[in-house]
Amino acid sequence: MRAKDAVGRYGEQVAARYLTERGYEVLERNWRGTRGELDLVTRRGGTLVVVEVKTRRGTGFGHPAEAVTRAKLDRIRRLTAEWLHTRAAPRYEVRIDVVAVILPRAGAAQVEHLQGVL
Numbered sequence: 001m002r003a004k005d006a007v008g009r010y011g012e013q014v015a016a017r018y019l020t021e022r023g024y025e026v027l028e029r030n031w032r033g034t035r036g037e038l039d040l041v042t043r044r045g046g047t048l049v050v051v052e053v054k055t056r057r058g059t060g061f062g063h064p065a066e067a068v069t070r071a072k073l074d075r076i077r078r079l080t081a082e083w084l085h086t087r088a089a090p091r092y093e094v095r096i097d098v099v100a101v102i103l104p105r106a107g108a109a110q111v112e113h114l115q116g117v118l
Contacts, residue, residue, distance in 0.1 A: 011055025011101035012039055014109045018099065024049065033082045036075050040099075041083060048092035050080045055101040064100035065114055073117065 016026050019042055027048075028041035040051040052072070054064035076096055084094070095116050102110040 007057065007103065008053075008055050011103070011109075012053045014055075014101050014111060015051065015053040015099040016040060018111045018113070019051065028083070031079075031083060033079045033086075035082075036079055038076065038079050038083060043092070046093060048080075048084075048094045049097055050076060050083075050094070051097045051099055052076055053099050053101065055103065057103050057105075059102065064102065065098050065112070068098050068117065 012029065016029065019040070020026060022044075024042040024044045026040060026042050028038065031038045031041055038050055039053040042049045042051060052068055054067050056064045073096065080094060080096065084092075098114040098117050100112045100114065104110065
């Protein structure tokens with residue numbers, strides 16, 4: 001596994017733990033649809049929350065959340081609709097969040113949860 005991929009996977013683990021500790025139930029990790037992947041599909045109460053996780057080792061190239069472009073959000077919306085269709089899921093309120101994870105050289109990961117990014 002490439003170092004970049006390992007950082008991303010670790011960031012997804014950090015994000016899942018962070019959300020679980022705050023009452024979210026993780027329904028899917030790395031769900032693959034026809035045109036991409038959803039990092040985390042979670043539920044909190046009656047809300048389905050699709051979470052895009054962005055992880056970086058620092059902010060030298062900008063904040064991790066800045067990597068979530070309009071095109072990326074459009075793809076996440078389409079994948080979310082596909083997930084709902086394939087799961088015959090009950091009617092949920094749906095929200096897309098971004099969890100930005102920064103992994104400093106020393107100390108704990110820094111997590112920022114941006115809710116309802118659309």
